[in-house]
């Protein structure tokens with residue numbers, strides 16, 4: 500953080516956040532408004548956590564209790580069935596989009612299942628002129644289904660960007676990178692909800708959607724808030740210690 504502050508000052512920026520946002524041409528006010536809006540808008544998240552605590556029958560609720568399932572479920576989602584569903588879910592984006600996605604799905608760009616020595620997680624990697632390549636560790640769970648839709652969103656974003664932009668401007672900024680992926684997750688949710696009357700499955704789907712909002716929106720903005728507050732301390736000449744950083748983080752979790 501001291502390095503960030505030194506570099507920001509050496510290049511004539513007013514703050515570390517201004518220096519960090521400049522390359523993407525994002526005004527500091529956009530960042531601060533986002534952080535402030537989320538600070539003031541946590542009421543629905545609190546209600547969800549209270550509901551979870553009640554359903555789980557816990558006397559006190561900790562961050563790690565967020566990983567406990569509310570409903571046990573052993574249904575599986577085999578890749579071969581899900582592939583068509585995910586493809587159908589993007590119909591609102593048009594035929595051209597679907598055709599391009601079909602090519603991605605059927606042209607050997609995807610590494611679907613786990614394998615010896617394969618890294619964990621999932622990602623989409625764009626390389627200008629070929630691909631994009633996608634890696635997954637698909638394991639038939641509902642989580643894996645949404646990860647699949649998410650990474651495909653990234654891949655399609657890359658396809659369209661590479662198709663319409665020259666090499667120099669084809670890679671997209673981090674500020675828009677998750678728009679395509681989370682939009683496709685949402686389209687999949689809509690389709691899956693429209694296809695089931697089973698209360699348990701609907702519950703699981705809606706819970707998945709809420710967890711996504713928590714993980715993608717609230718948690719990420721909380722990290723942004725944390726970084727902002729920690730850097731502001733350094734800019735004000737205050738010392739950085741484990742206690743001062745923990746105090747910021749605890750304040751955010753409790754707030």
Ligand SMILES: [Zn+2]
Nearest residue numbers: 649653677680
């Ligand atoms: Zn993503």
